[in-house]
Amino acid sequence: MSSDTSVYAQIGPAPIRNYLETSPEAVASISDDNVRIALNRLEEAAKLATTSDQAGKRWVPGLAIVVVGHKKEVLHCDGHGMKRVDGNATVGPETLFPCASLSKPVSTTLLAHAGLPRKLAPKDRPEIEGWDQPVRYAIVRPSVTERTTLRQWISHRSGLPDHAGDRIEDLNPTILLDTLINCLLKNQTGIQPGPFNYTNFGFTLGCLGGMEALGAGTRWEDAAKAWLNEIGRSRSTYTFTHADQDPHADRAFPHIGQPEPPSVLLDVVGTGWTWRVVNRDVERDPTLQAPAGGLLSCARDFGQFLIKLLDTGFTAFPPTHPPSADLEGKQYSLGWNVKHPGTESVSFSHSGGFRLGAGTYLRFDPLSGFGVAALSNGEPTGVPEALGTLFFNQLYGHQLPDSDYASLFAVFRSLMMREMYTTKIDNYNRYHGRQTEKIPDSIPQGQVFEGYSPYYASKIVIERKSASELVLKLGNARNGFPLWELPLRCIDAATLTFVYDTRGENELGPSAIQLVQENGIVVKVIDEWLNGSGPGLGQIARHA
Numbered sequence: 106m107s108s109d110t111s112v113y114a115q116i117g118p119a120p121i122r123n124y125l126e127t128s129p130e131a132v133a134s135i136s137d138d139n140v141r142i143a144l145n146r147l148e149e150a151a152k153l154a155t156t157s158d159q160a161g162k163r164w165v166p167g168l169a170i171v172v173v174g175h176k177k178e179v180l181h182c183d184g185h186g187m188k189r190v191d192g193n194a195t196v197g198p199e200t201l202f203p204c205a206s207l208s209k210p211v212s213t214t215l216l217a218h219a220g221l222p223r224k225l226a227p228k229d230r231p232e233i234e235g236w237d238q239p240v241r242y243a244i245v246r247p248s249v250t251e252r253t254t255l256r257q258w259i260s261h262r263s264g265l266p267d268h269a270g271d272r273i274e275d276l277n278p279t280i281l282l283d284t285l286i287n288c289l290l291k292n293q294t295g296i297q298p299g300p301f302n303y304t305n306f307g308f309t310l311g312c313l314g315g316m317e318a319l320g321a322g323t324r325w326e327d328a329a330k331a332w333l334n335e336i337g338r339s340r341s342t343y344t345f346t347h348a349d350q351d352p353h354a355d356r357a358f359p360h361i362g363q364p365e366p367p368s369v370l371l372d373v374v375g376t377g378w379t380w381r382v383v384n385r386d387v388e389r390d391p392t393l394q395a396p397a398g399g400l401l402s403c404a405r406d407f408g409q410f411l412i413k414l415l416d417t418g419f420t421a422f423p424p425t426h427p428p429s430a431d432l433e434g435k436q437y438s439l440g441w442n443v444k445h446p447g448t449e450s451v452s453f454s455h456s457g458g459f460r461l462g463a464g465t466y467l468r469f470d471p472l473s474g475f476g477v478a479a480l481s482n483g484e485p486t487g488v489p490e491a492l493g494t495l496f497f498n499q500l501y502g503h504q505l506p507d508s509d510y511a512s513l514f515a516v517f518r519s520l521m522m523r524e525m526y527t528t529k530i531d532n533y534n535r536y537h538g539r540q541t542e543k544i545p546d547s548i549p550q551g552q553v554f555e556g557y558s559p560y561y562a563s564k565i566v567i568e569r570k571s572a573s574e575l576v577l578k579l580g581n582a583r584n585g586f587p588l589w590e591l592p593l594r595c596i597d598a599a600t601l602t603f604v605y606d607t608r609g610e611n612e613l614g615p616s617a618i619q620l621v622q623e624n625g626i627v628v629k630v631i632d633e634w635l636n637g638s639g640p641g642l643g644q645i646a647r648h649a
Contacts, residue, residue, distance in 0.1 A: 258311025359462020
């Protein structure tokens with residue numbers, strides 16, 4: 106395909122944006138021709154997305170896609186591309202992918218399947234759903250949970266700040282969940298439920314509280330395994346360990362493919378990226394966030410999941426009002442993005458992504474009776490979302506201009522980058538061009554600072570190794586401190602401000618750290634990246 110010009114965007118972003126902005130709502134009656142054409146277009150686009158061009162670029166390394174139709178049957182289930190770009194194994198219908206946040210709608214569905222809404226519904230108020238009841242948690246202080254409903258916890262309205270806890274996880278690969286939660290809740294202040302903040306650990310606590318209310322009496326991974334089997338997902342697991350993903354298993358390896366510099370990420374570029382496999386020692390293990398994350402699954406299992414969601418015989422909830430349907434006009438509820446809530450055209454979807462190598466998408470429309478899941482093994486590029494949108498638009502008679510899939514991918518990728526990498530791009534623009542200054546002589550040789558953050562459960566050490574070398578040691582490795590040793594580049598000697606490149610799943614590119622010195626001693630540091638979890642959490646005092 107190296108000579109096929111269709112790997113390049115042809116018509117530019119404007120018609121594609123118009124195509125996306127005018128996406129039709131679901132309809133009840135679908136012609137066989139529309140189904141056939143939608144499936145053909147989907148397969149054409151998936152092949153393009155996973156085929157390398159002359160320069161070895163692809164939109165994604167590999168894809169697995171399943172489509173379920175209104176007769177409650179799988180219409181398409183197949184794999185495209187490579188499990189890893191440096192090998193020769195191709196993706197198939199049962200290839201396991203890390204699902205990232207697609208774990209969330211699966212988790213809430215499992216709780217519904219297990220009868221949680223009925224169990225928690227008050228006997229004297231049957232009109233009130235169990236999702237709206239406060240739930241007490243064994244590992245969470247009562248003052249937080251008494252005023253927070255189950256719906257709020259698993260609709261990202263727990264009151265925790267955006268991405269609260271994520272950097273604790275980054276810095277502590279082996280931390281126990283109850284320890285992380287204690288770090289989180291003891292040090293976050295002013296937790297007021299209500300506003301939407303995308304917080305994985307709030308969602309995790311909601312589901313675990315729901316499991317406690319059910320009296321499951323076991324770990325989430327074990328309870329979920331039984332529930333997954335009951336709904337026909339025999340290959341899926343929340344036990345996301347390297348043992349489950351040995352080199353001989355049918356698994357898709359995660360890849361990263363960002364171009365450099367990051368400033369070009371927002372550009373609408375009509376070609377794919379060059380991809381590389383994520384090193385095993387830094388590969389994301391999201392078990393800690395299960396059930397908000399941590400799911401491994403395949404296209405075939407998602408097909409069974411979609412059939413259950415669309416099947417009127419599925420007793421957990423009727424098809425037009427799953428537990429996700431928030432009829433008060435809210436756009437996210439119980440693990441689903443809800444479009445057109447309260448109407449017969451309601452549509453449920455969710456995206457998932459790991460910066461360290463996964464992009465996934467799920468959507469079902471009860472009125473038409475169709476559902477799509479698309480799993481990719483590359484960092485988020487918008488390709489799974491583009492494929493899902495392409496299928497449903499075509500299904501409802503809204504054709505892509507000139508079948509220009511590359512332009513569709515290019516626009517979706519730009520939108521995805523704007524959503525995920527804005528801070529990283531801003532940091533690059535702020536710091537990359539700053540001239541490096543000489544490290545001041547006021548900073549002595551050897552260790553110049555040691556502090557401890559109770560929130561991040563980590564020491565922070567700064568050491569001067571030579572006249573021109575200052576390093577930041579941070580985080581807890583599996584065999585002890587530190588996880589990372591990061592070079593510090595001086596950008597302002599007068600204020601002792603340095604820049605380092607952040608790491609991990611929640612890295613934000615270059616970030617600043619300021620050393621505050623009194624009487625020749627560094628008494629505290631102010632770390633911009635760590636402050637992002639909440640004001641003051643990045644201000645670390647010298648250890649007494």
